[in-house]
Amino acid sequence: MRYATLGRSGLHVSRACLGTMNFGTDAQAPTSDTEARRIIGEFLDAGHNFIDTADTYRGGASEEIVGHAIAHRRAEVVLATKGAAPQGAGPNNRGLSRAHLTRALEASLRRLGTDYIDLYQCHVPDPDTPIDETMAAFDGFVRSGKVRYVGCSNFTAAGIVSAQWAAHRIGGTPFISLQANYSLITRAIEAEIVPTCQQNGLGILAYSPLGSGLLAxxxxxxxxxxxxxxxxxxxxxxxxxxxxxxxxxxxxxxxxIADEVTTVAAELGTTTPTVALAWLRSRPEITSVVLGPRSADQLSANLAGLAFELPESVSTRLDAASQCTISPPVNGQHHTA
Structure with missing residues (x-):
């Protein structure tokens, strides 16, 4: 089993992270409570230790399912969740303010049935809240013992730098991770975000590794x-x-790009998702790949894909096929060609 330290920290996480956005108890949930528990059990039994959820997934049901499933194995799990998403109609029931994050964290702890979160993350940036307030609130969570480490998701390079400086100014707790959309389809983070993470001590957790299903x-x-x-x-x-x-x-x-991946898969006698996941796992800038299986069979296939070794010549070929030209950001957004 391969583990890596997450960013500039001593926290060891598996190279596969179990994403739980599909887990729910309602009839429309892609993955039922029973199947979700099976997935979690098989993931942990295989030696992986990193599970990620969020307060907004299936209205909080994902956190509840995860909490129940790991209750007897809590000490072996690196448990990550996120806050920021709306949790009510009021103006203070969303975002990264101290007021909202404090309530969101307490609610997540209750749903997860635990007294601490290993990695608590800003789900999205909040332009209406000063980053100093957010980082001070996070530092308070760490000092209280309710949170061990903090991270962010979907932040820009400038947002990461601002957050790290805000933590530094108060002698507080900096981010150790960024969750980012990254795959053979979406490589825009390579231009500015990857080097910013490397310079500021953040490990990168790649979500949507199959290009939102296009590579599947x-x-x-x-x-x-x-x-x-x-x-x-x-x-x-x-x-x-x-x-x-x-x-x-x-x-x-x-x-x-998807056609090229399919061609490579046929040449290697494997599947398109396997090639896409193997390429991603081989990227040195990626600490862990966030998988989102809907079934235990999908989990097995995804884990096999991460373990697959691509020949160097094939990786180079996929790099060339998927490399995009990234222009300077305009209004904070990258444009690709």
């Missing part, structure tokens, strides 16, 4: 996403950002 063969060139798929649900949302994400993901160039 769930979507076809020129065809609308199948009814019931995640992309179909996003496409039906009234949000312009959701529509832009779906359109961007289904770009012709991304299907070209």
């Amino acid at each position: 063969g769930r979507y076809q060139r020129g065809a609308a996403p199948a009814a019931g798929s995640r992309l179909a649900q996003w496409a039906a949302m009234p949000s312009p950002m959701a529509h832009a994400f779906v359109t961007g993901l289904l770009a012709e160039r991304h299907f070209d």
Whole structure:
């Protein structure tokens, strides 16, 4: 079993992280309570120790399922969750303010049935709250013993630097990790975010390693996403950002990359997801890959993919096929060609 230290810390995590966004108790949840517990058990039995959830996943049901499943194995689990997402209608029930994060942390601890979180993370940036307030609140959580380490998700390079300096100014607790969207389809973080993490002591946790399903063969060139798929649900949302994400993901160039991965998989006698995961695991800048299996069978396939060794020539070939030209950020957003 391979472990790595997370960022500039002494915390050892498995190279595979179990993402639990699909776990729920309602009829619409992709993964039932029973199957979720089976997945968690098999993940831990295989020697992996890193589980990630969030207060917003399935309305908190994901945290409850995870908490029950690991209750008798709590000491062997590096448990990560996130706060920031709306937890009510009021203006102070969201974001990264001290007021909201304090309530969010207490609620997560109750749902998880534990008295501490190993890694507590900002789920998204909050432009309305000074980063000094957020980092001071996080430092208070660590000093209270309710949180061991802190991290962030979806932060820009500038946001990471601002947070680390804010922690430094108060002699507080800095971030040790960043969760970022990263795969053969989405490599924009390589331009600025990866070097910023390396310079500021953050390990990188790569989520959506199969390109939101594109590298798993769930979507076809020129065809609308199948009814019931995640992309179909996003496409039906009234949000312009959701529509832009779906359109961007289904770009012709991304299907070209997926086709190359499929070709490589056929040549190696394996599957497209295996090739995509093996490439990602081989990236030295990635500490752990966040998997999101819906079933125990998917978990087994994903773990096998992470263990697969790609020939160096194949990795070089995939690098070339998926490398994008990244322009300087405009209004905080990268544009790729």
